[in-house]
Amino acid sequence: MRIGELSRASGVPVPTIKYYLREGLLHPGELTSATQARYGEDHLERLGLIRALAEGAGLPLARVRTVLEAVDRPPSSPLELLASVTEVPGEDDLDRSEAVALLQRLGWDDVDPRSSSVLALARALRSMSEAGFAVEPEHLLALGRAMGSVAEIEVAGVPLDDPAAAARYVVLGTALVGPVLLALRQVGHVHASLQRLGG
Amino acid sequence: MRIGELSRASGVPVPTIKYYLREGLLHPGELTSATQARYGEDHLERLGLIRALAEGAGLPLARVRTVLEAVDRPPSSPLELLASVTEVPGEDDLDRSEAVALLQRLGWDDVDPRSSSVLALARALRSMSEAGFAVEPEHLLALGRAMGSVAEIEVAGVPLDDPAAAARYVVLGTALVGPVLLALRQVGHVHASLQRLGG
DSSP states (O other): OOHHHHHHHHTOOHHHHHHHHHHTSSOOOEESSSSOEEOOHHHHHHHHHHHIIIIISOOOHHHHHHHHHHHHSOOSSHHHHHHHHSOOOOOOOOOOHHHHHHHHHHTOTTSOTTSHHHHHHHHHHHHHHHTTOOOOHHHHHHHHHHHHHHHHHHHHTSOTTOHHHHHHHHHHHHHHHHHHHHHHHHHHHHHHHHHHHTO | OOHHHHHHHHTOOHHHHHHHHHHTSSOOOEESSSSOEEOOHHHHHHHHHHHIIIIISOOOHHHHHHHHHHHHSOOSSHHHHHHHHSOOOSOOOOOOHHHHHHHHHHTOTTSOTTSHHHHHHHHHHHHHHHTTOOOOHHHHHHHHHHHHHHHHHHHHTSOTTOHHHHHHHHHHHHHHHHHHHHHHHHHHHHHHHHHHHTO
16 A cells, blocks of 8 residues: 555554654555555554554653564563563662562562662652652552562463564563553542442 | 752752742742742652652653642542542543443443543553554453452542542552552562563
């Protein structure tokens, strides 16, 4: 199909498609003349993916690029894939003791305390305390258990026999299931409030 | 304290403090001369709150303002507070049938399908399918149950006897606990991957 048809079929405006082509997020079409190209189902599928990440999951374009690169050039083994998830960043002077203590209580002490995920947890806990907002330690533990079962369900779904499919699953799942979880929590708040207030 | 001391104590630069004062996010200090003012502990606390919301939770400034307004002018009853959470937006032509079917399976059919939380869920589910990413219906149900227990824990913590405290808890909790949950999920991914790969 021509670029105009690709635009109608995908719902992405022609100038935006041209921008994605220039930026290399979308692969070039097959040239049919010096100024025209033909696009296929693969372009339509890729535009759906870019749109879901950029508009649906609300990722900035730089992060969309990183996700697409991981999908295009997947690590060759599940262990490498795991390494890319547990990537250890440079040291940081942030106090991680509260995060590490929580992980110990959850029985997650196999996680390297220097990993970026523990850093993210320490940052999020610090923001709460800086705002003067407190969650009871027992409640925090219960929230951790609930998110642990979320993570377990997600990791169980990763197809380990196919590294490319596994990489696609991990990067897309992390980006796209997050908003679903937060929306489920939001609906859950309404349901739990109605239950508690006897509405 | 003077504005310079407030800046040192809070870690917020003087020009940023002046910006917050101009924008009305921070209340004025007590004038001690035509050009100088004195600030107190309440200013320090407020700056901690603004910083946690803007930098910690990563909210844009317009959303920080909305959260602060809800904290400053709380609804007068738990029912009004709930109404502000379940606010019904204008109709939308988005297909909500998948979201509604999921809520029915979860036993959450007391939630108005037109509410903004159901809209958010329908949008997030659509983004997944547009990206060609599928989660097994049974897994989606299990994720919903886990987020339901998260929401239940959070709603149980709302202090219903004090509307101002309840409003503060709901708006800050929604903004600040979200990043903690996503970070816990991220650490949980690492833990579950290590378990599954037998690391």
